[in-house]
Amino acid sequence: MAEITAAERVALARHAGRPGTADYISALFTDFFECKGDRQCREDPAILGGVALYKGHPVTVIGHRKGKSLQENMACNFGMPGPEGYRKAQRLMRQAQKFRRPVITFVDTPGAYPGLEAEARGQGEAIASTLSLMSALDVPVITVVTGEGGSGGALALAVANRVLMLENAVYSVLSPEGFASILWKDSSRAGEAAEIMKLTARDLVALGAADEVIPEPQGGAHENPQAVFVAVDRALSYALDRVVREGDFAQRRYEKFRGMGTPRSRKEGL
């Protein structure tokens, strides 16, 4: 079988039938209790979060939610959170820290919503403060990129001790369309952009931005969700065990991100 191209993986990552955060929560966790709202002005359904049991132990689960039907898609803004979504995530992360629960996040978003109200309420600030909060959480944090990892809106839920990626998930600085439109002023060259952006799971592991690739069934995750749940469960529990065993969660996470792309000439200067 021919190797799947990056552009094909982008299409698979966006496939309407692909399992989403809600599916992973019901398949992998028990006793999920959803927590809504940012306690300031709004509930943002584009981020789903709450407390659940994972293998009998309490964890905080947070993930992007795209919804299944068109109606749900609309309600969830196609998985593009506003600042309220990120502030809700922060609230849940603080609780996780308070109750010493691991945080497990599922990333699947085209990006944070580029809208007027989102800007008025501080989209940039909401993402920035989520990044800094997450970087210092003194509990284990595991991220699974399940579909699209779009830009800062994805990273805001992905400052984790271990970042796992499904085989056909993608994670990038911008969507291939946006990338092509910025660099070549032509969004129709998205396919070409996908190839040079290095956004596939394997590329990310090679660049050190992700730790592990979780294999998918032939044809993509939507072809056999049950098999995907089993694979994700296995990878997640292994990663969580490992992070718990290593300890020193905040320090190790800090070092991981501190080293991102660090030039070889570290000793130069200073």
Next chain:
Amino acid sequence: MRDSFRQRRERMIQLKTRREGKETDIPRKHIAKAVFGKCPDCGAMVPKTELARTLYVCPKCGYHHPVGAYLRLSMLLDSKSFRELDEKLTAPNALKFPGYDEKLQAARKATGLTEGVVTARGKIDGRMAVFAVLDSRFFMGSMGVALGEKVTRAVEYADRAGLPLIIFSASGGARMQEGILSLMQMAKTSAALERFGAHGGLYISVLTHPTTGGVTASFASLGDVTLAEPGALIGFAGPRVIEQTIGQKLPEGFQRSEYLEEHGFVDQIVPRSQMKETLSLLLRLHEKRGEDHG
């Protein structure tokens, strides 16, 4: 023969240490040939010398021309207090992005900069601080690995030395050519600032035109005190993207400094003519800890 090489090498090291250790004036060659002429806002033609005197603010309408990093620092620092950090730090073309190395070379030649940020130590009215100043002439001040690393090292330097940190942002966002690694710089810089803050460090973020994308969604938005130059475009998504998304024109003044102040994201808007005294005041106000009362 070997001896002469060794001597030469020692002499080079000596010279290097002396150069790095010394506090100087900002080299004149670094200070940009002035942006000048026609004001893009009101169209007024202003002579170069006049603009230099007004700190590159249009005397007719108050438009703040973007200024280069060294020029910016020269407007703020006490004489002979400038010491650049990590001057030569660059990053490899990790994605082997076609044409990127050539574009970098061209940008270096055109601006005299090695990257889109200058980091330095210097004094304002006798008070030492660490500075990171983004330069929008270099790849639109976009954040790639080298820029993220220089900012992070500036934060760490301030942390180690117990000095306040002042960052002037001006950026189009992430450096596309460095892909996911540029995105990761958002986490890296934010994490470093989180630590610095936890250790009690003061961070003053100054937003200048334009500050958008990944820089807005990371270090630019994490100041203990946030200042903005008048009329600067500040936002996460760019206005064009938002207009395409919502399918309507954006209101006048949207995402400008004044709008951000009104919405609670900026402490004060500070005209360039008052920037030095404002920073000086803030450094003075944070010099002593509250617990020193008594």
